[in-house]
Amino acid sequence: EDKDNLFLFDYNLAxxxxxxxxxxxxxxxxxxxxxxxxxxxxxxxxxYIVEEDKQEYFETxxxxxxxxxxxxxxxxxxxxxxxKTDEMAEPMFxxxxxxxxxxxxxxxxxxLLHCAIIxxxxxxxxxxxxxxxxxxxxxxxxxxxxxxxxYKRIESVNKEKISAFAILDIDHFKEINDTFxxxxxDEILRNFAETLKKTLFKRDIVGRLGGDEFxxxxxxxxxxxxxxxxxxxxxxxxxxxxxxxxRLSASIGIALLSEDCSTFEELYEKSDKALYHVKxxxxxxxxxxxx
Numbered sequence: 224e225d226k227d228n229l230f231l232f233d234y235n236l237a238x239x240x241x242x243x244x245x246x247x248x249x250x251x252x253x254x255x256x257x258x259x260x261x262x263x264x265x266x267x268x269x270x271y272i273v274e275e276d277k278q279e280y281f282e283t284x285x286x287x288x289x290x291x292x293x294x295x296x297x298x299x300x301x302x303x304x305x306x307k308t309d310e311m312a313e314p315m316f317x318x319x320x321x322x323x324x325x326x327x328x329x330x331x332x333x334x335l336l337h338c339a340i341i342x343x344x345x346x347x348x349x350x351x352x353x354x355x356x357x358x359x360x361x362x363x364x365x366x367x368x369x370x371x372x373x374y375k376r377i378e379s380v381n382k383e384k385i386s387a388f389a390i391l392d393i394d395h396f397k398e399i400n401d402t403f404x405x406x407x408x409d410e411i412l413r414n415f416a417e418t419l420k421k422t423l424f425k426r427d428i429v430g431r432l433g434g435d436e437f438x439x440x441x442x443x444x445x446x447x448x449x450x451x452x453x454x455x456x457x458x459x460x461x462x463x464x465x466x467x468x469x470r471l472s473a474s475i476g477i478a479l480l481s482e483d484c485s486t487f488e489e490l491y492e493k494s495d496k497a498l499y500h501v502k503x504x505x506x507x508x509x510x511x512x513x514x
Contacts (some may be wrong), residue, residue, distance in 0.1 A: 227340040234260045236286065236323075246338075255281065260334065261286050267338070270307040273314050280304060280319070286335075289323065293332065298323045303345065316345035325486040358431040360409055361416035369430025369438055370487050371375075376428065376442050377485060384441040386480040387450045387511075388490035390498050391419070391457070394506040395471045396435040402469060411471065419461045422453060438491075442480075445513075450477060454509035474501040475509035 230246040248256075252270065254261035259508040264284050272280050282288065283302045292300075300322035307313075324336045356368040364372060373388070380386050386489040393399070393415060412435060419429045419439060427441045441453060454475050463471040476498025478490045497512035504510075 230336075230339060230403060232256055232263060232336045232337075234263075234336065235331050236260060236290070236334055242333070243426045248258060260336075263336065267319075271294040271308065273305045273307050281289065284319070284321065284505055289321065289334070290332070303341070306427050316342045338379075339351075342386045343398075360418075361413050361431050363416045363420065363437070364428060364430035366430060366432050369428060370430070372430075373438075373440050373487055374446075375441055376426075377480065378440045380480070384443045384445060385447060385450070386444075387477050388442065388480065389439045389441070389454070389474055389475050389477045389509075390416075390432070390491065390494040391437045391475050392498065392502075393435040393461075394474055395469070399471070403485040415461060415473070419457065420461060422456050444496040445481075450479075450511065451509075458507070458509065472507035472509075474506045475499055476501060477509060479511065 226247065228246045230248045230252070231244065232241060233243040234240070235242050241257050241259075241263075244253065245511065248456055249270075252266055255266040257511065262284075263279070268277050268280055279359060280302060283300060289300075289447070298319070299322045301318055303316060303318050306317050307315070318336045318341050319336070321361055322357065324333050325331070333392070340387035355448065356364060356446065358365045363369075378387070393411065396411075399411065412431075415435075416429065416431065416444070419437060423439060423441060425428060425437060426443065430438045432438045441450065444450075460475060461471060461473045476494030476496065477492040478484060478497065480490070484490055493512040493514065495509040500510045500512075501508050
């Protein structure tokens with residue numbers, strides 16, 4: 224028997240009875256499932272489905288909803304979710320699906336409910352998606368994904384609070400590359416990206432826009448002092464003395480989200496002006512564009 228097949232239940236919904244079953248079924252689940260379809264659904268939810276997926280699970284497999292959908296021609300559906308038991312070290316991905324048919328002789332509605340483990344396949348798929356979204360060298364978001372995520376944040380952020388977009392460059396990066404070589408340059412880029420990730424909150428986003436240019440978006444704070452503090456923190460964390468007397472530092476140009484500055488292009492343009500201001504004044508600092 225397929226070890227990935229957790230259960231397959233065949234229900235007669237008209238009589239609300241379990242007609243047949245197969246799979247690696249837990250004894251308690253089987254006993255409860257014999258009491259009727261919704262008993263099975265509730266038991267699976269309470270004992271297996273992770274908390275954050277329960278609402279969607281109930282909406283997907285609620286008997287009344289399924290019967291209404293079946294009446295207008297919808298006879299199947301599925302949901303990928305995670306299950307967790309005390310014996311599991313971490314939650315596991317499964318696919319729960321159903322198929323409904325009408326018996327030809329007595330018009331009773333039969334429902335097949337199937338649950339299969341897809342953990343390995345799903346994690347491999349997520350890894351590929353994650354890889355496609357990230358910059359290969361630094362493991363922060365690539366330019367395309369950063370812009371995509373930026374617009375999601377702009378759409379959902381509380382407009383009464385302050386949000387800021389920033390461009391960050393490593394000062395004299397070409398000179399560093401020429402002096403120490405590209406491998407050393409790559410290591411500096413990786414460390415810089417890691418510094419940005421550690422300095423910001425999880426709700427904020429970091430991306431590599433190209434070369435030694437990075438972008439960040441800090442969202443939903445109450446005081447402009449937060450932007451100043453974070454910029455100072457980033458600058459302090461990146462400063463370092465390299466061999467040959469070369470100092471590692473960065474320049475940061477910042478723009479605030481507003482009604483007339485709410486697209487990537489508008490935010491980038493203002494941040495770029497601010498960045499130019501910093502570089503014109505000796506680098507190793509930050510400036511907030513208020514134009």
